[in-house]
């Protein structure tokens with residue numbers, strides 16, 4: 388048993404977490420004290436409480452870190468669930484293969500990527516991570532090991548993809564990688580001046596570009612509301628004559644400063660500088676995949692800049708119909724409050740269905756941004772954003788959430804009752820008790 392360091396990425400204090408290392412590959416799940424629930428833990432890159440189990444036990448899967456098999460002809464990889472996406476890239480890119488879908492950090496485990504059915508900049512083309520999972524083994528608390536695929540134990544396959552770690556522990560998974568010619572991306576960055584331009588650019592780009600995403604200045608108001616930089620790219624068919632250098636990771640934030648370094652002043656200055664960082668409106672170049680996909684991974688422990696109280700991330704999706712009006716309302720509220728983050732991200736999700744019963748991505752427009760934990764002030768703003776999301780028939784992403792109400796969760800995830808049948812009776816999480824359990828306090 389170990390009491391740490393188990394945290395989620397937002398660093399909000401949810402109480403001490405007890406962890407148990409799991410690397411006995413063929414044994415059942417460890418016995419825990421009667422009455423305590425269990426939850427698999429990946430690499431703690433979820434922001435809120437969906438990877439935490441206050442009062443219960445976390446089963447630390449990071450030691451399930453072996454590759455099992457890889458076919459360089461077909462790009463089919465089988466690996467244990469604690470393998471990091473970073474390890475897959477290191478192994479596969481030199482062999483001409485790439486992740487089919489990647490979130491904005493490569494420091495997540497395969498198990499975590501399945502349990503949150505993560506999405507990336509190519510959702511409009513490739514759907515979610517779960518769309519590329521061919522099979523996995525699910526270890527249940529009764530010792531059963533279920534081989535799950537679209538054809539076998541289909542209900543467990545669908546419930547586990549996006550199933551928040553609640554249906555059992557994934558021990559290994561088989562994933563279909565996608566071919567690439569090299570490690571580079573042909574990238575274009577285009578400045579846009581408001582939200583309407585963002586929607587137009589997305590529509591124009593989604594056909595021709597595998598990857599699209601926008602950074603927006605969440606403090607811009609009035610005619611500039613929703614201004615930002617639109618990034619789009621494709622895997623480079625060949626390397627430019629002057630091969631761009633592979634980047635090295637930058638410095639790490641060694642300790643959390645006593646106060647959050649993110650305030651209105653620093654935010655306004657950063658956003659204005661970033662918006663004007665390139666001379667012209669367009670900038671085209673070839674870049675290594677790392678700065679394109681993972682700019683934040685270059686600064687180790689960047690989550691510490693928010694100080695000891697941590698931060699919330701808010702990510703919602705609104706259906707396309709009414710999406711622009713809804714996003715305008717959300718951005719107005721955030722700009723008026725003067726809160727928000729350096730990196731606010733806007734993206735259009737496509738309509739490729741996910742196999743997961745509880746997956747967050749759905750056709751529409753999604754916004755993600757961080758907020759310093761300033762207590763009541765930020766919580767009240769986030770409740771107002773929930774109100775807009777709910778009124779537009781949208782959803783909030785559990786992987787980023789630390790406070791949404793049970794009511795919003797139930798409304799946004801209509802297959803909840805069906806999903807609940809596959810939840811393992813010994814499994815639970817702080818998030819799950821908050822949104823579904825009989826009582827809101829943590830009891831394990």
Ligand SMILES: Cc1cc2nc3c(=O)[nH]c(=O)nc-3n(C[C@H](O)[C@H](O)[C@H](O)COP(=O)(O)OP(=O)(O)OC[C@H]3O[C@@H](n4cnc5c(N)ncnc54)[C@H](O)[C@@H]3O)c2cc1C
Pocket residue numbers: 396426427428429430431432433434437438448468469489490491492494495496497498499500502503504505506507550551552553555556557558683786787
């Ligand atoms: C900088 C940054 C950028 C991000 N960008 C994106 C993005 O673009 N798109 C996106 O979708 N997400 C994004 N995320 C969120 C992140 O991808 C997810 O939260 C991911 O699930 C974290 O994986 P993890 O391995 O850290 O798992 P954890 O956070 O530790 O756990 C996540 C869930 O997985 C479950 N789990 C872990 N291992 C197993 C297992 N072996 N079996 C069963 N369940 C398991 C846990 O119980 C928990 O419910 C980002 C996070 C960060 C920090």
